[in-house]
Amino acid sequence: MRREKEEIGINIFYSSKIDISGKLSNILWGIEEEEIPYILIQSEDIDAKKMGSIASKSSKLGVGIGIGEKEVTLYQEKLEMDKPLFRYDLDSDESILRAVGVNGARLIKGNPFIIPEMTGGK
Amino acid sequence: MKLIVGIDIGNATTESTLAEVNGRDINVLSSGIVKTTGIKGTKENVKGVFASLQKAFQSAGRDMSELSMVRINEAAPVIGDVAMETITETIITESTMIGHNPTTPGGAGIGVGISVLIENIDERLSGEDIIALISKDTDFQNAAKKINEMTARGVNIKGAVVQKDDAVLINNRLNKKIPIVDEVLYFEKIPINMLTALEVAEKGKVISMLSNPYGIATLFKLNSEETKMIVPISRALIGNRSAVVIKTPKGDVKSRIIPAGKIHIAGMSKNREIEVDKGAEPIMEALEICFPVNDIWGETGTNAGGMLEKVRIVMAQLTDQDPKDIKIQDLLAVNTFVPKKVKGGIAEEFSMENAIGLAAMVKADRLQMERIALDLQEKLGKNVVVGGVEAEMAIIGALTTPGTNKPLAIIDMGAGSTDASVITREGRISSCHLAGAGNMVTMLIDKELGLENFDLAEDIKKYPLAKVESLFHIRHEDGSVEFFEETLDPRTFARVVILKEGKMIPLDIDEPIEKIKRVRRDAKEKVFVVNAIRALKKVSPSGNIRDIDHVVLVGGSALDFEVPQMVTDKLSYYGVVAGRGNIRGIEGPRNAVATGLALSYEEG
Numbered sequence: 001m002r003r004e005k006e007e008i009g010i011n012i013f014y015s016s017k018i019d020i021s022g023k024l025s026n027i028l029w030g031i032e033e034e035e036i037p038y039i040l041i042q043s044e045d046i047d048a049k050k051m052g053s054i055a056s057k058s059s060k061l062g063v064g065i066g067i068g069e070k071e072v073t074l075y076q077e078k079l080e081m082d083k084p085l086f087r088y089d090l091d092s093d094e095s096i097l098r099a100v101g102v103n104g105a106r107l108i109k110g111n112p113f114i115i116p117e118m119t120g121g122k
Numbered sequence: 123m124k125l126i127v128g129i130d131i132g133n134a135t136t137e138s139t140l141a142e143v144n145g146r147d148i149n150v151l152s153s154g155i156v157k158t159t160g161i162k163g164t165k166e167n168v169k170g171v172f173a174s175l176q177k178a179f180q181s182a183g184r185d186m187s188e189l190s191m192v193r194i195n196e197a198a199p200v201i202g203d204v205a206m207e208t209i210t211e212t213i214i215t216e217s218t219m220i221g222h223n224p225t226t227p228g229g230a231g232i233g234v235g236i237s238v239l240i241e242n243i244d245e246r247l248s249g250e251d252i253i254a255l256i257s258k259d260t261d262f263q264n265a266a267k268k269i270n271e272m273t274a275r276g277v278n279i280k281g282a283v284v285q286k287d288d289a290v291l292i293n294n295r296l297n298k299k300i301p302i303v304d305e306v307l308y309f310e311k312i313p314i315n316m317l318t319a320l321e322v323a324e325k326g327k328v329i330s331m332l333s334n335p336y337g338i339a340t341l342f343k344l345n346s347e348e349t350k351m352i353v354p355i356s357r358a359l360i361g362n363r364s365a366v367v368i369k370t371p372k373g374d375v376k377s378r379i380i381p382a383g384k385i386h387i388a389g390m391s392k393n394r395e396i397e398v399d400k401g402a403e404p405i406m407e408a409l410e411i412c413f414p415v416n417d418i419w420g421e422t423g424t425n426a427g428g429m430l431e432k433v434r435i436v437m438a439q440l441t442d443q444d445p446k447d448i449k450i451q452d453l454l455a456v457n458t459f460v461p462k463k464v465k466g467g468i469a470e471e472f473s474m475e476n477a478i479g480l481a482a483m484v485k486a487d488r489l490q491m492e493r494i495a496l497d498l499q500e501k502l503g504k505n506v507v508v509g510g511v512e513a514e515m516a517i518i519g520a521l522t523t524p525g526t527n528k529p530l531a532i533i534d535m536g537a538g539s540t541d542a543s544v545i546t547r548e549g550r551i552s553s554c555h556l557a558g559a560g561n562m563v564t565m566l567i568d569k570e571l572g573l574e575n576f577d578l579a580e581d582i583k584k585y586p587l588a589k590v591e592s593l594f595h596i597r598h599e600d601g602s603v604e605f606f607e608e609t610l611d612p613r614t615f616a617r618v619v620i621l622k623e624g625k626m627i628p629l630d631i632d633e634p635i636e637k638i639k640r641v642r643r644d645a646k647e648k649v650f651v652v653n654a655i656r657a658l659k660k661v662s663p664s665g666n667i668r669d670i671d672h673v674v675l676v677g678g679s680a681l682d683f684e685v686p687q688m689v690t691d692k693l694s695y696y697g698v699v700a701g702r703g704n705i706r707g708i709e710g711p712r713n714a715v716a717t718g719l720a721l722s723y724e725e726g
Binding site for chain 1: 612613617
């Protein structure tokens, strides 16, 4: 049930060099469980910070996720590129990847974040 | 001309006032304040006295060699302690219900069927109504696939209970939508092969069928006797967005009263015995009947009894007396509601239970102030004397607040006790000590919000709240908005925070800011405002509060950002001018006793 064609949503820019259908799907599932739409956009870039930042600025909801070669970032449109709201390595636990998606949605809903460092992803 | 200093060793702070004496003229030069070292009335205090003195001399730019006399307060030690007795509890036997609010349940509606683990659902159940139980070992994609398959083969899957936070993900992948409750922590406790009813309300609504006794009766086809039995269940589920009720042969939800023992009050002429579980009012009434009180004790094995004995023993050690000789003279009992984890619950359900908060106070007649004076004299090489009675000194100090006059009362709101004294027009002084002060407020906040963290409760008591509404702005508890240039800490986002000294401390409680604010203000009202009235009634020569013209609030709790206003507001109904003290027009509510000690110096 991916809603790739909807206009309003969290923009997710992902590098064409990586496979997002495997473990990285957890990011998408986190957003889905929180009932917020998202838009997947493939990019030739590999820098997660640059992609996440651009994604947030182009999102109508002002929230973007960048999935680069090595890391995943979450941005709110007003944040500077060198200061992502959350940043994790791509090989992080599934629960952490899911938390990135959940937090992106909660940023829009105005609900408290999951802080994986404190709760172990719960 | 000579220099004298008044020193007040309090429970929390040691304050000093440095003054220059010229014949009958006493001119205050400066003051000092430091934390009290050790328990008030013990030798450890001397260190704090020294530090306080140094501060006063430093800010006056004078040298300690010029000092000719130190006056310290003669203090009757007063200590207090607090305890809480929960007097009701809710117990679920055989796990008959799940009532909690996962943030994102799936689907909406009502489903009734037999509870079966998803791995055990197969074609043999076709035609049956089933509620699927999905543990954390089954991922949502497999769960959804299995439900779709089984539904296609004729099994009527009417709903699902999920351990993980997967309800929406599962529901999105179903061909036929069903209500799903998720985040059920103690999943393994759910009884299987039992008739189960499940309800999920639409967004923004609360369940209506399972929170209604007749609703449950309809779903489970109960008779009138059985319907009576399930009332506590439906009551416990009111206000939830999702719930599960399971019909087990012996399952039950009980609300019961926990025996909390008795409290004995021995007065000068009357004695009373009150059961704690009857609530705060009978205790406070009995206390008034027995006034003046000789001693109070509780039953061993109860929280109240234990607390009363602890206070007795601490005071006995402090004053080198036999605990038997220490008498507890006052008690403050307060009714409250505390959240308690439901015994036998499956999803960490909480229920609000009745509880009673108790504060006790003991006062000893003597303290080793003479000993401390001698000790100090030795170390300083200066003349040290024990000055007047603390209550008198505090009044002399309080009268330096601009706008005050006799008859005047002071209320000293500390951490352990609330003390009051009054001076009549003719200059007669009387005083009293009451149980219940800052620490009791902290305990009430701690218990009512279910924090189990005294320091955090203390912060909630002392500082205002705000809600973090975006990464860049907060809304204060009064509704005003403040913006920030820098991104706020993600840990504070969408949370209620305490604004402590420029920092934001996020609260990990799922309560609206209004509720937390109300708990805080109610606790202060129940302790400080009630005690202000109690204290003034006791010290007023006529027993009538209206006969006192001025009330000056002093002590640490008078520095609170809202307590003085609450007391001012309440006392204005009695035509009394009440407000936070401002000693010598500059010190605020601090330094009253030390100022009194310095000003009451007479040569000779």
